[in-house]
Amino acid sequence: MALVKRFFLILFLSLLASLGLAAPRVGLHDGYTRLVFDLPAVMSASGKLSGQTYTVQLGRALPSAAGALSAPGLSRYQISGQRLTLTLSGAGTPRLQVLPASGAVKPRLVVDVPLKAVKKAAAKKVVPAPPALVRAATSAPVTVVIDPGHGGVYPGMVSHWVTEKDVTLDVALRVRDKLQARGVKVIMTRSGDTQISTDLASDLDARSRLANNGKVGAFISIHVNSGGAGAQGIETYYFGAPMQSDSRTLAVTENGGGSLGLELTKRASTTAQNLLGDLVAQAKLTFSRDLATRVQQNLVRATGAVNRGVKSDTFVVILHPTTPAILTEIGFGTSDDEGPKLALPAYRDRIAAAIADAVATYLHVK
The missing domain is CATH 3.40.630.40 (Zn-dependent exopeptidases)
Structure with a gap:
């Protein structure tokens, strides 16, 4: 059974790679869950929260992809054309950030999903970060x-x-x-x-x-x-x-x-x-x-x-x-x-x- 699971995991990742898009990387942090999507190029992105659905409008179309996300605050993601849809299970409005390429690392779309409610803020367009990579603001040092x-x-x-x-x-x-x-x-x-x-x-x-x-x-x-x-x-x-x-x-x-x-x-x-x-x-x-x-x-x-x-x-x-x-x-x-x-x-x-x-x-x- 373990070998079968491994085979299908490798097959799934290989299929995504052939489409030029990797599955999102998931990071668990204190107070929020971070999703990172590799992008083919730096692009604009703006987000809007409606109930438990967070929709990100992208500046260009990406290969279609979808899957379950067994992570705190999230249950599923879907990419279709210029739209990324996240199904949330937490509270609060996610934070968007587009990071430029750095060496061999591709540009990335970073979505931080809070695990507790924060004051609502109007959706705003995200401007790509400057060449110097910027870490999300935090009161404590890394x-x-x-x-x-x-x-x-x-x-x-x-x-x-x-x-x-x-x-x-x-x-x-x-x-x-x-x-x-x-x-x-x-x-x-x-x-x-x-x-x-x-x-x-x-x-x-x-x-x-x-x-x-x-x-x-x-x-x-x-x-x-x-x-x-x-x-x-x-x-x-x-x-x-x-x-x-x-x-x-x-x-x-x-x-x-x-x-x-x-x-x-x-x-x-x-x-x-x-x-x-x-x-x-x-x-x-x-x-x-x-x-x-x-x-x-x-x-x-x-x-x-x-x-x-x-x-x-x-x-x-x-x-x-x-x-x-x-x-x-x-x-x-x-x-x-x-x-x-x-x-x-x-x-x-x-x-x-x-x-x-x-x-x-x-x-x-x-």
């Missing part, structure tokens, strides 16, 4: 969780040049400083050579659950890869069924290695299979994939490293978050080329800047 992989009694990868726990902490602290300079609130899973728990399964679980307070915008776990002397490159993961068999070895390693790592990976794999039929969960994973893509592109551009791509796999540390969560392998510490580079503060700073810029752009923080 919060990001940064997880420096391993630490304390868990050294991670060890080579002639570097030890993983030292590199990940140094890079993570640099990311923290750069994000804080932009007004982002940062929660660190560790700020020194420590671990949350000496029980590895509990340690990984606790790190992951730090992102589950409902107010976190992103969870970033930073790691260093290992392999043969010739292995090199950067790769970034989001949670899900593995795309290829060779990544399973990495998942087992990052999940603790040995019999424990294998057991945790098996459990996570069961979770990944169960998520295939959950549309809300799939929407969250889509957000994670988008974040992973931004981070991967920035890292490769900043370092010139081999692009090993964006992939999904069953890493326990990104299993639980209800927010976009990724794990990035910033290079091979065992590589004759990348090992020495990862030992250099200047190279680590380039990596940190690339991650911070990608996260800030993703969250619409200047």
Whole structure:
């Protein structure tokens, strides 16, 4: 049954892709649900609320699409020509925003649906946002969780040049400083050579659950890869069924290695299979994939490293978050080329800047 669900999910997404329009991405936030539709170009948009129906008039026609939305405040969407219709189950008037393209990211129509009533306001035409991406106004700063992989009694990868726990902490602290300079609130899973728990399964679980307070915008776990002397490159993961068999070895390693790592990976794999039929969960994973893509592109551009791509796999540390969560392998510490580079503060700073810029752009923080 799980395989059948997966087949039809892939078929559905492939059909939408062939029409040039992806299903809307769904984000769950404190007080509102966010829908994001990719657009072929920047266009005008105006909305009108009538009962539980919110109609958006677009500046140009889009391919027809429709589907159920199992998310708070929403039950269905439909696109027909220049009209987008949302069936609401919450209260209050949604907020519209059109964001321009940014690098490889297409223009987007963003619809924030409040989960409680707000004072009625007249429908007004939305003007496309200026080139600088603008985040929806909020009284609280965006919060990001940064997880420096391993630490304390868990050294991670060890080579002639570097030890993983030292590199990940140094890079993570640099990311923290750069994000804080932009007004982002940062929660660190560790700020020194420590671990949350000496029980590895509990340690990984606790790190992951730090992102589950409902107010976190992103969870970033930073790691260093290992392999043969010739292995090199950067790769970034989001949670899900593995795309290829060779990544399973990495998942087992990052999940603790040995019999424990294998057991945790098996459990996570069961979770990944169960998520295939959950549309809300799939929407969250889509957000994670988008974040992973931004981070991967920035890292490769900043370092010139081999692009090993964006992939999904069953890493326990990104299993639980209800927010976009990724794990990035910033290079091979065992590589004759990348090992020495990862030992250099200047190279680590380039990596940190690339991650911070990608996260800030993703969250619409200047």
